[in-house]
Structures are given as structure tokens and as C-alpha cells.
Amino acid sequence: MEFCPNCGKVLSPSKKEGQVVLICRKCGYAKPLETQLQIISKSSGKREKSDVVVVGENSNEKVLPTTSDVICPECGHNEAYWWTVQTRSADEPMTQFFRCVRCNHTWREYA
Ligand SMILES: [Zn+2]
Numbered sequence: 001m002e003f004c005p006n007c008g009k010v011l012s013p014s015k016k017e018g019q020v021v022l023i024c025r026k027c028g029y030a031k032p033l034e035t036q037l038q039i040i041s042k043s044s045g046k047r048e049k050s051d052v053v054v055v056g057e058n059s060n061e062k063v064l065p066t067t068s069d070v071i072c073p074e075c076g077h078n079e080a081y082w083w084t085v086q087t088r089s090a091d092e093p094m095t096q097f098f099r100c101v102r103c104n105h106t107w108r109e110y111a
């Protein structure tokens with residue numbers, strides 16, 4: 001229980017503009033319940049985080065372009081998916097990867 005710092009009367013909880021405040025019925029002193037507000041903002045922040053986690057699962061394999069300029073070292077097939085990866089610093093050449101569309105063998109070539 002809390003008391004009014006002005007007149008010593010017991011403060012009674014009351015709702016004001018959607019927030020709970022403690023109000024003195026004698027002099028009109030009002031004190032917002034700050035501790036409750038903090039708890040509410042904490043839990044809503046948690047909820048936001050867990051919502052962001054979900055990302056599309058099979059996004060890597062679908063949109064790869066194919067090339068017929070290479071020959072699979074495993075099975076000799078001449079069509080392969082390809083993509084490039086920038087390794088280490090930006091001065092380094094891109095590394096090109098290939099994956100055979102027939103046997104799924106993956107290899108790389110330096111540009
Ligand atoms: Zn008062």
C-alpha cells in the first residue's frame with residue numbers, strides 16, 4: 001500500500017488513459033505505476049525477437065543458374081549449376097563453384 005507524499009492519505013489505484021496510476025482522492029496527486037510498465041515493455045521485446053527467426057528453408061538450391069561450359073569430373077556430364085563465393089578479402093579473386101546436375105558432384109574453380 002502506498003501513501004500520498006503530500007497529505008498522507010492512502011493512494012488508490014485507478015485507470016487513466018489506459019495506464020494504471022495511484023491517485024490520492026483528497027488532493028489529486030497521481031503516481032504512475034512504473035514497475036508494471038517496465039515489465040510490459042520487456043516481454044513485448046522478447047516476442048519480437050522470436051518472430052524474426054523464421055527464414056525460407058530451401059532458398060539455396062532453387063535459383064542457381066546452369067552452364068554447359070563445364071564437364072563434370074565425376075561423370076563427364078556437361079551441364080552444371082554454378083555460383084561464386086567471395087573468399088576472405090575483396091582483393092582475392094572470386095571462387096566459382098559448380099554442381100553437376102546429373103550426379104550432384106560439387107567442385108570449384110578459381111577465376
Ligand atoms: Zn494527497
Ligand SMILES: [Zn+2]
Pocket residue numbers: 072073074075076077100101102103104105
Ligand atoms: Zn556428374
